[in-house]
Amino acid sequence: MAQLDGKRLLACCANGAGSSLMMENAIKKVLKKYDIKPGELRHCAVSEGKSAARNYDVVFCARTFVKNFEDVTKNGTVLIPLKNVMSDKEIEAGLKEAGLLD
Amino acid sequence: MATVLQTIVEKKHYRFIDGEGVTWQEAVRLSAESLVEDGSVSSDYYKQIIACIEKYGPYVVFDHNVAMPHTTENATGAFKTGIGFMVSEKMIDFGVDEDGEKKEANLFFTLSSVNPDEHMNNIQQLSNIFMNDDLLDALAAARTPEDILAAEAKYPCEEE
Numbered sequence: 001m002a003q004l005d006g007k008r009l010l011a012c013c014a015n016g017a018g019s020s021l022m023m024e025n026a027i028k029k030v031l032k033k034y035d036i037k038p039g040e041l042r043h044c045a046v047s048e049g050k051s052a053a054r055n056y057d058v059v060f061c062a063r064t065f066v067k068n069f070e071d072v073t074k075n076g077t078v079l080i081p082l083k084n085v086m087s088d089k090e091i092e093a094g095l096k097e098a099g100l101l102d
Numbered sequence: 103m104a105t106v107l108q109t110i111v112e113k114k115h116y117r118f119i120d121g122e123g124v125t126w127q128e129a130v131r132l133s134a135e136s137l138v139e140d141g142s143v144s145s146d147y148y149k150q151i152i153a154c155i156e157k158y159g160p161y162v163v164f165d166h167n168v169a170m171p172h173t174t175e176n177a178t179g180a181f182k183t184g185i186g187f188m189v190s191e192k193m194i195d196f197g198v199d200e201d202g203e204k205k206e207a208n209l210f211f212t213l214s215s216v217n218p219d220e221h222m223n224n225i226q227q228l229s230n231i232f233m234n235d236d237l238l239d240a241l242a243a244a245r246t247p248e249d250i251l252a253a254e255a256k257y258p259c260e261e262e
Contacts, residue, residue, distance in 0.1 A: 014158045015174040017215055021225045045174070064161040064200050084165055086229040 003100045004031070007057040008040040012065060016045030019085040023060050029088040034101065053077055058100065060091065106227045107254045110187045111247045113140065118245055121190030121208070126160075126197075127152050130171050133188040133210035142186075143214045144179030151212070160196035160205040166238050167193065169207035170228065175215045183220040185228075186212035189244055208242050230259035 009027060013020035020043035031038060044052060046065050053059045053072040061069060063081040073079050080094040095101035110116055115136045121129070134148040151171045155162060163169045173180070188210035196205040211228055215221040231237060240253035 014154055014161065015172065017175045017221070018170055018172040018213060018225070019161065021222065022229045025226055025229055062161050064159050086164070086232055 003102075004034070004036045004038060004058075004095065006037070006039040007100070008055065009038050009042075010049060010053060010056040010059045011041075011043040012046050012049035012053075012059060012061045012069075013043070013085070014046055014065070016043055016048065019062055020044065022086040023082065023091075026086050026088040026091050027060065030092050030095065030101075033088075033092075058095075058098070060094075105254065105259075106185055106224055106231070107187075107250055110185055111250055113184065114247075115140075115142075115184055115186050116247055116250065117186070117188040119188065119190050121192035121194055124190065124192070124194060126155070126194050126207075129169075129188070129190060129194040129207075129210065130155070130212065133169075133171060133186050133212040134214075135186070136188075137182075137184055137186040137212065137214055140182075142180075142182040142184040144181070147173075147177070147179035147214065148212075150177055150179065155196075160199055163196050163199075163205040163207050164232055166209075166232070166235060167207045167242070168209045168211070168232050168238060169194075169196070170211045170213060170232075172213035172215070175218065175221065177215070180214045180216055182214065183217045183224065184214045185224055186210070186214070187250070188212070189242060209238060227259070234259050 011020045011023035024043045058078045060080045066081045069079050078098050131148045137143045150173045190208045193206040237257035244250050
């Protein structure tokens, strides 16, 4: 379960002030549960995230914003779209599905 | 420290509406009214929220018919960090999301964000409230500020 250690994680929403913060908090819960130390965890607006995403290993966003990140997945960034941005369970499941969590 | 719901009651940042025939745009305006009254936001702050929802869709409506209308941190017209709470007796129609799923809300937590620490604290507490279905049901049934406090006393969120 060390696949996520040192990885750079980004949470994006429309404004970088509401749901992305909720996502960041939920991600923190999952990291804590598995005792993972990420290289970086931050949140921002989709407008910034579009260009910043290539520098991250994993990007989380609400499903609405998936189309903004189609390009970055080509460069190996893992995109995890969420239906409920504050659900740590959904984040956990998404990471497992991506093979980043055992 | 006071919880966000206690602060909402203390600062009179609440509205209770019937909601019959109210559009989501009008509901967003009404939900920010209590923040306008004490100078937390400007009288046209709500227009930025509407523009944002028009641009990105009803992503601010979460599970359990909870809406969290907001803009960016330090938006024009945001003067104090706060939460405008509103209960609508009737569901407010926000249209459909990207999957064609109907989005509607009867609980509103409209955000104004200026102070990052206060805002972070608000968001953390709101995350816990939004995952607490019993509390949300009780809040949706609230018709007075006393009801808000009673709902929280009955269904408190677990401390992190």
